[in-house]
Amino acid sequence: MTEVHAVAPDEMEAPIFLISWQKLMMWGFIITDALLFAGYLASYMFTRLASDVGWPAQSEIFDMNFIALMTFTLITSSATMACAVKAASEGDRKLTRRYLLLTILIGTAFLGMQAIEWSHFIGDGARLTGNPWGASGFSAYFFMMTGFHGTHVLIGVVILLITFLRTTPERLIADKVEVAGLYWHFVDLVWVFIFGCFYLL
Amino acid sequence: MSQKATHSYGSYWIAWFILLLITLAMLLIGSKPILAAGMVIKAAIIAMFFMHLAFEKKSLIYTVLIGIFATTAVLVVLVAPDGAAM
Structure with a gap:
């Protein structure tokens, strides 16, 4: 029989990251998901540079004020989410629920604006396979990138809704709110790059 | 566990306001260096303060x-x- 050593707590190796495994998993997911979008953006830039036909001028096709409003909406939802995490860490259930609901509403508003944006774009003749303005990659990348981002927002709204419903008057799960918040901020972070690379560059 | 960052609600709204200012600068000026710098700074603010990465x-x-x-x-x-x- 081998000897079994009881390890005293102070002899145990400190966890490398000092965070809960749920949070670590979310960071792992965020890293890999960021690489997915990095791949899209790189392939978008490649296609744009390699295009023989001129790249359409975005400001003539999109209503930039509307895009700015969408950006404003998403940034605001990120700020309210940060407040929700803060309230949860302080154990304030009522305030957490209020900020979560606010974030859900603003996130849903963003999705609605995305839908309006898509119907305008499709109404103007843009398709996945081509568009009236020039390089076919333009509309293909638009649908792919904003589509994937919109799907992330939709999933985020669902996650927040579940978190909201689980934050009942009896219990508050600060950890869960924080992990959901990480995901939500990441979605906002991706939009920063889509906004900069696709709409403005 | 990780050190609890002692942020006030106000600090999040300051970050929000700075993000908006950078967005406006990107929209109004729109030169390539401004766009690149704007994206990196915005991403850094979101990751560091909203996602608390700076305090991990x-x-x-x-x-x-x-x-x-x-x-x-x-x-x-x-x-x-x-x-x-x-």
Whole structure:
């Protein structure tokens, strides 16, 4: 029989990251998901540079004020989410629920604006396979990138809704709110790059 | 557990306001250096303050930064510019 050593707590190796495994998993997911979008953006830039036909001028096709409003909406939802995490860490259930609901509403508003944006774009003749303005990659990348981002927002709204419903008057799960918040901020972070690379560059 | 960052609600709204200002600068000026700098600064503010990355252990900070930046750098610096040579 081998000897079994009881390890005293102070002899145990400190966890490398000092965070809960749920949070670590979310960071792992965020890293890999960021690489997915990095791949899209790189392939978008490649296609744009390699295009023989001129790249359409975005400001003539999109209503930039509307895009700015969408950006404003998403940034605001990120700020309210940060407040929700803060309230949860302080154990304030009522305030957490209020900020979560606010974030859900603003996130849903963003999705609605995305839908309006898509119907305008499709109404103007843009398709996945081509568009009236020039390089076919333009509309293909638009649908792919904003589509994937919109799907992330939709999933985020669902996650927040579940978190909201689980934050009942009896219990508050600060950890869960924080992990959901990480995901939500990441979605906002991706939009920063889509906004900069696709709409403005 | 990780050190609880002692942020006030106000500090989040300050971050929000700075993000808006940078967005406006990107919209109104729109030159390539401004766009690039704007995107990086906005991403840094969101990651550091909203996602609390600045207040995590260094091992996590480096894991996230190296993981994302190394691969993104390869894609954006080494792969994407080749499109111009096609």
